[in-house]
Amino acid sequence: MFEKGGENVARNKHPEETVNLILNVASRLFMEKGYEHTSIQDIIDHLGGLSKGAIYHHFKSKEEILYAVTDKMTAQSDQMLRAICDRKDLNGKEKLETIFRESLNRSVQDDIFTVAPGFYNNPHLLFSLLHETVETAAPDFIQPVIEQGVEDGSIVTKHPKQLAEMISLLANLWMNPMVFDDSEEDTYHKFMIFDQVLKGLGLDIADEKMMARMQELTTIYQKSK
Amino acid sequence: MFEKGGENVARNKHPEETVNLILNVASRLFMEKGYEHTSIQDIIDHLGGLSKGAIYHHFKSKEEILYAVTDKMTAQSDQMLRAICDRKDLNGKEKLETIFRESLNRSVQDDIFTVAPGFYNNPHLLFSLLHETVETAAPDFIQPVIEQGVEDGSIVTKHPKQLAEMISLLANLWMNPMVFDDSEEDTYHKFMIFDQVLKGLGLDIADEKMMARMQELTTIYQKSK
Numbered sequence: 001m002f003e004k005g006g007e008n009v010a011r012n013k014h015p016e017e018t019v020n021l022i023l024n025v026a027s028r029l030f031m032e033k034g035y036e037h038t039s040i041q042d043i044i045d046h047l048g049g050l051s052k053g054a055i056y057h058h059f060k061s062k063e064e065i066l067y068a069v070t071d072k073m074t075a076q077s078d079q080m081l082r083a084i085c086d087r088k089d090l091n092g093k094e095k096l097e098t099i100f101r102e103s104l105n106r107s108v109q110d111d112i113f114t115v116a117p118g119f120y121n122n123p124h125l126l127f128s129l130l131h132e133t134v135e136t137a138a139p140d141f142i143q144p145v146i147e148q149g150v151e152d153g154s155i156v157t158k159h160p161k162q163l164a165e166m167i168s169l170l171a172n173l174w175m176n177p178m179v180f181d182d183s184e185e186d187t188y189h190k191f192m193i194f195d196q197v198l199k200g201l202g203l204d205i206a207d208e209k210m211m212a213r214m215q216e217l218t219t220i221y222q223k224s225k
Numbered sequence: 226m227f228e229k230g231g232e233n234v235a236r237n238k239h240p241e242e243t244v245n246l247i248l249n250v251a252s253r254l255f256m257e258k259g260y261e262h263t264s265i266q267d268i269i270d271h272l273g274g275l276s277k278g279a280i281y282h283h284f285k286s287k288e289e290i291l292y293a294v295t296d297k298m299t300a301q302s303d304q305m306l307r308a309i310c311d312r313k314d315l316n317g318k319e320k321l322e323t324i325f326r327e328s329l330n331r332s333v334q335d336d337i338f339t340v341a342p343g344f345y346n347n348p349h350l351l352f353s354l355l356h357e358t359v360e361t362a363a364p365d366f367i368q369p370v371i372e373q374g375v376e377d378g379s380i381v382t383k384h385p386k387q388l389a390e391m392i393s394l395l396a397n398l399w400m401n402p403m404v405f406d407d408s409e410e411d412t413y414h415k416f417m418i419f420d421q422v423l424k425g426l427g428l429d430i431a432d433e434k435m436m437a438r439m440q441e442l443t444t445i446y447q448k449s450k
Binding site: 158194197 | 348349351352355359382383384386387388390391394395399405411414415417418419421422424425426
């Protein structure tokens with residue numbers, strides 16, 4: 001299955017074109033059939049003669065293709081999130097609220113929830129989401145905004161790193177319907193508890209609209225899986 | 226490695242003795258060398274002539290042996306936790322507090338933190354802990370106690386199932402030093418945020434002693450890994 005000797009051989013002069021071709025085909029198939037129902041063979045069948053070895057030269061597994069597809073999906077809107085962190089007209093708490101709202105609202109979320117990978121049956125996907133949350137999302141986006149909030153007095157905590165981690169884990173993992181295969185009702189109850197936790201920490205940042213959007217994404221996921 | 230034909234063959238008339246022998250040997254080795262530094266071969270070497278096939282007849286992997294070892298370690302004290310749920314002299318909130326305290330204090334925790342499996346590098350271990358937390362710990366232990374608290378007025382929530390899940394995930398996963406390879410300082414900050422979350426939910430159940438015990442377990446883990 002794995003063409004061992006190929007690892008160090010340049011297959012063509014434009015490897016980035018091969019990668020883009022693979023990602024475009026995979027992305028379309030994931031959207032049409034869902035991640036679970038797309039096999040590596042399906043992707044190969046749509047690559048117009050590209051060999052299995054050529055795919056494995058760039059991606060070790062279907063999971064790695066998924067990571068690259070979702071990275072590509074989110075890369076543009078991640079810049080938008082970074083721009084929120086840099087705004088001068090909002091205090092820390094307002095930025096936190098804006099990050100949550102914009103994260104939910106960005107249209108790329110519809111695509112991700114349509115691809116709908118089943119985390120709950122896949123230890124590696126879950127593991128990757130956990131690492132991404134604790135090593136990137138929390139320290140790069142949430143913690144700096146909380147630290148700003150502590151400085152400007154809009155957020156009160158002595159433990160900004162751990163507060164960022166806890167909030168990010170609840171938002172990205174626990175409230176993510178793809179992780180626990182949640183129904184719209186589950187999402188409602190989880191959102192209410194999340195809101196209660198945030199309010200208890202002095203963070204009145206969740207609202208009805210976010211809640212409605214969460215349920216909308218849950219519906220997209222439930223229909224697509 | 227796997228003796229395929231052996232699966233349906235009774236290797237001896239007392240398979241439970243074989244299982245017990247494997248678990249006792251594995252348990253001792255995990256305690257002495259740590260889980261990560263013990264190989265299946267180490268276990269076989271100490272089984273006095275029992276073949277690899279005989280082990281794989283009962284356990285598919287080292288991870289499965291770990292689950293059986295920790296199940297055995299906790300089985301007795303789980304009964305103690307169940308007994309707390311049945312007590313008539315405590316209200317729901319007091320039971321929740323007692324469950325936390327007794328869960329931390331039971332001596333089997335020292336053994337588990339000495340075995341010290343590295344969850345953070347092992348997707349399957351993490352996955353298993355997540356499932357166990359959401360499918361057993363939360364619905365079987367925490368949710369009934371919260372529901373009792375709602376009835377007797379000591380806990381206020383409209384979402385007992387999700388509150389139980391959220392608290393259990395934070396306690397079992399996020400605050401577990403084995404999952405995130407936490408230092409004693411990390412444990413301190415996480416505990417403080419956890420306490421803040423609980424207090425915000427009207428649950429003033431965490432105290433200094435629990436905190437000291439959490440740090441003690443973190444020290445045992447850090448020394449053993």
